[in-house]
Amino acid sequence: MSEPSTDITLDEIRERIRAAGVRIPEERLRLVQSFLRDALRPIRALDSRAIRTVEPAVTFDAATGEPRHGR
Amino acid sequence: MAAEELCWAGIGELGRRFRQRELSPVEYATDLLQRIERLDKTLHAYVTVTAERALADARAAEAALRRGEAGPLAGIPIAYKDLYATRGILTTAGSALLADWVPDADSACVRRLQEAGMVMLGKVITHEFAFGIQFPGHRFPAARNPWNTDHIPGGSSSGSGAALAAGLTVGALGSDTGGSIRGPAAFCGIAGIKPTYGRVSRAGVVTLSWTLDHAGPMARTVEDCAYLLQALAGHDPADPASSREPVGDYLAGIGQGVKGLRIGVPRAYFSEGVSPEVGAAFEAALDTLRRLGAAVREVEIASIQAAPAFMVIMLSEAYAYHERDLRERPDLYGEVMREKLLAGALFTSAEYVQAQRLRARLQADMAETLRTVDLLATPTALVPAPTFSVVWDPDFPFARSNMPPFNMTGLPALALPCGFSSTGLPLSLQLAGRPFDEATVLRAGHAYEQATEWHRRRPRLSP
Numbered sequence: 001m002s003e004p005s006t007d008i009t010l011d012e013i014r015e016r017i018r019a020a021g022v023r024i025p026e027e028r029l030r031l032v033q034s035f036l037r038d039a040l041r042p043i044r045a046l047d048s049r050a051i052r053t054v055e056p057a058v059t060f061d062a063a064t065g066e067p068r069h070g071r
Numbered sequence: 072m073a074a075e076e077l078c079w080a081g082i083g084e085l086g087r088r089f090r091q092r093e094l095s096p097v098e099y100a101t102d103l104l105q106r107i108e109r110l111d112k113t114l115h116a117y118v119t120v121t122a123e124r125a126l127a128d129a130r131a132a133e134a135a136l137r138r139g140e141a142g143p144l145a146g147i148p149i150a151y152k153d154l155y156a157t158r159g160i161l162t163t164a165g166s167a168l169l170a171d172w173v174p175d176a177d178s179a180c181v182r183r184l185q186e187a188g189m190v191m192l193g194k195v196i197t198h199e200f201a202f203g204i205q206f207p208g209h210r211f212p213a214a215r216n217p218w219n220t221d222h223i224p225g226g227s228s229s230g231s232g233a234a235l236a237a238g239l240t241v242g243a244l245g246s247d248t249g250g251s252i253r254g255p256a257a258f259c260g261i262a263g264i265k266p267t268y269g270r271v272s273r274a275g276v277v278t279l280s281w282t283l284d285h286a287g288p289m290a291r292t293v294e295d296c297a298y299l300l301q302a303l304a305g306h307d308p309a310d311p312a313s314s315r316e317p318v319g320d321y322l323a324g325i326g327q328g329v330k331g332l333r334i335g336v337p338r339a340y341f342s343e344g345v346s347p348e349v350g351a352a353f354e355a356a357l358d359t360l361r362r363l364g365a366a367v368r369e370v371e372i373a374s375i376q377a378a379p380a381f382m383v384i385m386l387s388e389a390y391a392y393h394e395r396d397l398r399e400r401p402d403l404y405g406e407v408m409r410e411k412l413l414a415g416a417l418f419t420s421a422e423y424v425q426a427q428r429l430r431a432r433l434q435a436d437m438a439e440t441l442r443t444v445d446l447l448a449t450p451t452a453l454v455p456a457p458t459f460s461v462v463w464d465p466d467f468p469f470a471r472s473n474m475p476p477f478n479m480t481g482l483p484a485l486a487l488p489c490g491f492s493s494t495g496l497p498l499s500l501q502l503a504g505r506p507f508d509e510a511t512v513l514r515a516g517h518a519y520e521q522a523t524e525w526h527r528r529r530p531r532l533s534p
Contacts, residue, residue, distance in 0.1 A: 013417070016417040017417065020413075020416035020417055021416075022397075022413045022416045022417075023413075024410055024413050024414070025410070028410050028465070028466075030466070031410070031465070031466050031468065032410070032414050032417070034468050034469075035382060035386070035411070035414050035468070035469060036414065036417060036418075038379045038382060038469070038471075039379055039380060039381075039382035039383045039386070039418075039426075040383065040418075040422065041379060042376060042377040042378075042379055042380045042429055043380055043383065043422055043425045043426060043429065046377075046425060046428075046429065048425060048428070051428060051432060054428045054431050054432050055428070055431060056424050056427030056428050056430075056431060057282070057427050057428075057430040057431040057434060
């Protein structure tokens with residue numbers, strides 16, 4: 001089986017923009033592509049089955065009251 | 072110390088002079104306010120100068136000093152990044168969206184420092200929402216680097232870094248989601264510590280990314296950072312991520328040196344893209360630490376190449392925070408800032424979860440490495456401060472950085488000066504430690520600082 005591609009094409013960026021319902025000018029797509037390519041490279045290289053025991057690093061505290069964080 | 076040198080004095084020295092009545096907090100605040108008036112016209116570090124408040128704070132500190140009731144921070148001037156809510160004082164987050172926001176309560180950090188008797192000089196500029204650099208024509212002009220005003224002071228705590236490097240305050244607060252305390256510290260030749268996640272409350276600090284945001288101090292020396300962190304650290308129920316871990320004494324052991332400490336140097340990832348000048352300064356810093364008695368050796372962090380997944384978390388969370396305003400008031404964002412935020416909408420939920428899983432693995436791997444050494448050492452920034460003309464290119468990418476791995480893992484990380492480029496720009500060393508072991512990080516940084524002169528250099532400033 002071939003390795004999954006870690007690249008992201010401009011067409012895929014356009015598809016994601018359509019799915020997200022946001023507007024990003026066409027002349028910025030290459031910049032956005034560079035963000036997404038760098039950010040997603042480790043995720044696309046990941047075999048999620050190989051780390052099934054790893055839970056996301058997000059905590060939830062059922063006892064936490066109403067947060068007053070931010071403005 | 073001559074009068075004109077006092078603007079560079081540290082917290083310990085100023086406190087001693089205040090207590091011995093050699094210097095009045097009111098006179099000192101007055102002198103710094105005049106210096107701000109004279110020099111900040113070109114630096115743009117301050118977005119709001121709170122002169123009347125500063126003098127009122129200084130008078131209160133002076134009275135407390137006379138009564139013998141003052142702590143070590145009484146009468147010491149401080150500037151707050153304009154991301155921290157200040158009661159009754161404009162808090163803009165560097166954004167047109169909040170250009171008129173006057174909070175009705177102080178952020179937890181501001182409250183703690185004001186209760187410690189500090190003197191509020193004002194609010195210092197931040198990159199827009201701690202993220203987007205200000206382009207020409209932005210509502211708030213960008214702060215300039217005091218070492219060379221053609222260069223950026225770093226971001227997003229740009230005003231904090233510039234004000235400290237120019238002697239326009241003694242201490243400052245910054246915030247750090249991917250390096251926003253350490254980057255300006257590196258580019259401005261000062262010190263700054265991103266504490267452990269949960270060590271310092273973020274309540275009342277405008278959010279960029281909930282799971283990556285850290286609040287912390289910046290100063291001209293590591294010791295001054297320790298003074299400030301001592302007052303800032305501690306549990307706060309108003310911050311859901313705040314830790315109940317007991318607060319250490321950051322000053323008691325700061326002078327113990329590095330003899331016997333094991334310092335690990337992770338070359339993979341952290342040495343990629345480092346400029347020759349930064350690399351040479353870093354190697355020289357390692358030699359100094361060895362000479363001081365530290366055992367320095369190379370180490371590996373198994374999953375370090377997963378660190379760029381940071382961007383998935385940061386952009387996704389930032390988009391979640393800004394989503395409604397982006398839809399309803401997009402024109403109030405800087406154009407490039409808006410497009411960068413919108414990129415956060417393009418990740419899938421599965422990618423966000425996988426990024427958090429990679430983060431958990433990186434956290435475990437870094438903890439494993441830190442079982443074999445006490446500290447990690449890396450260059451802070453890969454290159455000296457770039458020019459505005461470089462970063463004002465709308466296609467300027469997110470630069471690869473050595474700082475986000477410590478936001479991903481939540482570990483304490485300190486930036487401090489370790490040299491200068493051939494063009495006179497500061498270079499910086501990053502020291503990171505185990506969770507809640509800020510004391511060892513500060514101790515090692517202080518030892519290095521005491522053995523070197525980099526932190527004593529001053530920029531040539533013209534009014």
